[in-house]
Amino acid sequence: MTRTLTSRTSWNDVYMQQEDSWDRDLLLDPAWEKQQRKTFTAWCNSHLRKAGTQIDNIEEDFRDGLKLMLLLEVISGERLAKPERGKMRVHKISNVNKALDFIAGKGVKLVSIGAEEIVDGNAKMTLGMIWTIILRFAIQDISVEETSAKEGLLLWCQRKTAPYKNVNIQNFHISWKDGLGFCALIHRHRPELIDYGKLRKDDPMTNLNTAFEVAEKYLDIPKMLDAEDIVNTLRPDEKAVMTYVSCYYHAFSGKQKAETAANRICKVLAVNQENEQLMEDYEKLASDLLEWIRRTVPWLENRAPENTMQAMQQKLEDFRDYRRQHKPPKVQEKCQLEINFNTLQTKLRLSNRPAFMPSEGKMVSDISNAWGGLEGAEKGYEEWLLNEIRRLERLDHLAEKFRQKAAIHEAWTHGKEEMLQHRDYETASLSEIKALLKKHEAFESDLAAHQDRVEQIAAIAQELNELDYYDSPSVNARCQRICDQWDGLGNMTQKRSEALQRTEKLLETIDQLYLEFAKRAAPFNNWMEGAMEDLQDTFIVHTIEEIQGLSTAHEQFKATLPEADKERQAILGIHNEIAKIVQTYHVNIAGSNPYTAIDPQEVNAKWDKVRQLVPQRDQALIEEHARQQNNERLRRQFANQANVIGPWIQTKMEEIGRISIEMHGTLEDQLTHLRQYEKNIVNYKPKIDQLEGDHQLIQEALIFDNKHTNYTMEHIRVGWEQLLTTIARTINEIENQILTRDAKGISQEQMNEFRASFNHFDRKRTGMMDAEDYKTCLISMGYSLGEAEFSRIMSIVDPNRMGVVTFQAFIDFMSRETADTDTADQVMASFKVLAGDKSYILADELRRELPPDQAEYCIARMAPYTGPDGAPGALDYMSFSTALYGESDL
Numbered sequence: 078m079t080r081t082l083t084s085r086t087s088w089n090d091v092y093m094q095q096e097d098s099w100d101r102d103l104l105l106d107p108a109w110e111k112q113q114r115k116t117f118t119a120w121c122n123s124h125l126r127k128a129g130t131q132i133d134n135i136e137e138d139f140r141d142g143l144k145l146m147l148l149l150e151v152i153s154g155e156r157l158a159k160p161e162r163g164k165m166r167v168h169k170i171s172n173v174n175k176a177l178d179f180i181a182g183k184g185v186k187l188v189s190i191g192a193e194e195i196v197d198g199n200a201k202m203t204l205g206m207i208w209t210i211i212l213r214f215a216i217q218d219i220s221v222e223e224t225s226a227k228e229g230l231l232l233w234c235q236r237k238t239a240p241y242k243n244v245n246i247q248n249f250h251i252s253w254k255d256g257l258g259f260c261a262l263i264h265r266h267r268p269e270l271i272d273y274g275k276l277r278k279d280d281p282m283t284n285l286n287t288a289f290e291v292a293e294k295y296l297d298i299p300k301m302l303d304a305e306d307i308v309n310t311l312r313p314d315e316k317a318v319m320t321y322v323s324c325y326y327h328a329f330s331g332k333q334k335a336e337t338a339a340n341r342i343c344k345v346l347a348v349n350q351e352n353e354q355l356m357e358d359y360e361k362l363a364s365d366l367l368e369w370i371r372r373t374v375p376w377l378e379n380r381a382p383e384n385t386m387q388a389m390q391q392k393l394e395d396f397r398d399y400r401r402q403h404k405p406p407k408v409q410e411k412c413q414l415e416i417n418f419n420t421l422q423t424k425l426r427l428s429n430r431p432a433f434m435p436s437e438g439k440m441v442s443d444i445s446n447a448w449g450g451l452e453g454a455e456k457g458y459e460e461w462l463l464n465e466i467r468r469l470e471r472l473d474h475l476a477e478k479f480r481q482k483a484a485i486h487e488a489w490t491h492g493k494e495e496m497l498q499h500r501d502y503e504t505a506s507l508s509e510i511k512a513l514l515k516k517h518e519a520f521e522s523d524l525a526a527h528q529d530r531v532e533q534i535a536a537i538a539q540e541l542n543e544l545d546y547y548d549s550p551s552v553n554a555r556c557q558r559i560c561d562q563w564d565g566l567g568n569m570t571q572k573r574s575e576a577l578q579r580t581e582k583l584l585e586t587i588d589q590l591y592l593e594f595a596k597r598a599a600p601f602n603n604w605m606e607g608a609m610e611d612l613q614d615t616f617i618v619h620t621i622e623e624i625q626g627l628s629t630a631h632e633q634f635k636a637t638l639p640e641a642d643k644e645r646q647a648i649l650g651i652h653n654e655i656a657k658i659v660q661t662y663h664v665n666i667a668g669s670n671p672y673t674a675i676d677p678q679e680v681n682a683k684w685d686k687v688r689q690l691v692p693q694r695d696q697a698l699i700e701e702h703a704r705q706q707n708n709e710r711l712r713r714q715f716a717n718q719a720n721v722i723g724p725w726i727q728t729k730m731e732e733i734g735r736i737s738i739e740m741h742g743t744l745e746d747q748l749t750h751l752r753q754y755e756k757n758i759v760n761y762k763p764k765i766d767q768l769e770g771d772h773q774l775i776q777e778a779l780i781f782d783n784k785h786t787n788y789t790m791e792h793i794r795v796g797w798e799q800l801l802t803t804i805a806r807t808i809n810e811i812e813n814q815i816l817t818r819d820a821k822g823i824s825q826e827q828m829n830e831f832r833a834s835f836n837h838f839d840r841k842r843t844g845m846m847d848a849e850d851y852k853t854c855l856i857s858m859g860y861s862l863g864e865a866e867f868s869r870i871m872s873i874v875d876p877n878r879m880g881v882v883t884f885q886a887f888i889d890f891m892s893r894e895t896a897d898t899d900t901a902d903q904v905m906a907s908f909k910v911l912a913g914d915k916s917y918i919l920a921d922e923l924r925r926e927l928p929p930d931q932a933e934y935c936i937a938r939m940a941p942y943t944g945p946d947g948a949p950g951a952l953d954y955m956s957f958s959t960a961l962y963g964e965s966d967l
Contacts, residue, residue, distance in 0.1 A: 108314075185212075212226070237265045256288055259325075343928060397773070421433050424816075459791070479534065486531065608634070613690060708780050765797055848882075917947050
């Protein structure tokens, strides 16, 4: 009885309609029928061997239906109805019908194929039935890039053989005649089995036999075709070729699954290895930076003063070298460290890994604190250097002033002790005694006039001691000698005065003119000595106003010179009158003026000296005035640049802040905009360097203040460093947002919506939301939040408990639950594929399926398997998979 089975629409209705007659005319071709018999028989035996049997004649051995049912059970993995064991025709028809019913139950249309034709040994119907089985169980499930069955198998062949020359698979007949297609499939998956380079297109017999023999020997694919049949047939049988090629597909599909599993593991391990390397790099960079800070801070905190100006200038130059050469690379390292940390945390979040916690003492906050300590020590060190230079400058000035005054005083006191100790009054006449008394009174007047100078010397010595002058011992010794000598002069003056007073009663007369000369000459002489001392006195000023004050005082002094000259003329007139009296009255005077050692020649000499020193003082004041004008020019030059650069830095900081908050264009547009800003900022560096040069000129000129600007070089340096750090950090934040967007599959519109929501609730415009604003934002987006749920969310977006939520944390949270990332379960399933469904895996299996470095990575970290079904050397891949993702996936 001819049987027609119709079930639900088949997977390949169109194809089967084309095959309804399944080339009845073609079966009349003996060559094609021979190919099909051999191919279908070999295909059936490749499955029946699993049940311990086989067929020899395809139309005879399926007639009783027993082996047909057995074949269907092997290839489907299902149990069919119990077969009839009788030898009668009815029993055979029943068995064949059970097989045909099973095929129809799989959604296959059997057109014009009935149990009677199979039982009668109809070769055409039997081959048609076997071809239907092959289509359903060997070819239907093949799927490649949304194509299936025959088209999927053809596309698979084309993809696999695409890289091979002389291979162009377009069908399942003449495209395979030269044998290169079969060889290319084998070489693509098992290149060690065939030396493809030695094959020739003009030798199809060798190519076909090579492929058939290798497939049978190494791939367990039976030889279903004969090379002679393929070569000698104008158009090889399509069904035979398709059946044989499907065996290649199934032979290699298992390996493809293993490759997919291995690729997944490799991907996960590569991410883990890259993250570990980033962690090691962060630890090393943090350790190096902290070690540099640890070595540098003690140097900056060292306040051991130097004794000389030159040594302190060298310390200042060393500090400049530190600021120009040593610190800038470390500023860049600190910025790079923060960027690396943020990038690492982003990658860990995107790959569903736990956050990275640096070693104790190496957190970003620890480095920031250490850096703050460094900058604090640096600022204090620079202030100390400048104060020390001022102190040494003051000390040098005071020491020189001390030496000058001491030398003048010592010159004045020279011979005074011998004079006071001279006992000339004992043998003097009355007039001489009176003269000695008057002379002593003049000396006392001179001594009193020198009291101020001695007090000045002592005051300068005291100030040098208070300022810790390095040569204070010698200053103190010299000052002590002067004071002791001064006390001795006072005592000796007192004693001589008493002696003269005792003999004063014996004296009656004294030359009034000598006395008047002495009295007027002594203060005038003292005035001239003071004037010479003042004219030769060194001065130190820091502003034009100060030098103008000195110049005004000097002009006032010059205005007194005419009056002084009159006094000099009067004193010289007294002396001239004495000479006139002596000449007139022939007075016998022995020696010089008994009342003073000052003579007209000395008065004239000192007066000439004063007149000589006045123009020298004029010249010194003019030169100092010019120097102060130059200093003022340097101040204005620095101020003009600083007053431009300071606001420029502040403006750029504000513009960068606006770019990071506002939504203008895509993230790539913002990144391009920021990089252009960074380029413009870097191009501004020559102006900073020029300002550094002007600042160095100011320091070399010992200029310590500048009323023309509120900006110091320290302000500019700190602002510049903050600007570079801010632009680099902002660029890194945009890059991380791009990385998050691409990894999470977030569209630009979604990213803009996230940014708009964030900006709306960022009420303080700081680029961060506090906890209350963030909670309000979530509620506005439809979240129903209790305290526990909100605390859980905050622990995700604010793991450091800072009380704020950054935009990066915000978009991470918004996209984290929909992210398509690898999980511990997926990795575990991949290891299970490699292990052949075992609960453990062997080292040899890892080395066979994974690249060498990643295989050894797994072996080194997997714990031994402790289950009861373990083999020697078994490794626990389950605990290893969960460990890759931290406790969150356990």
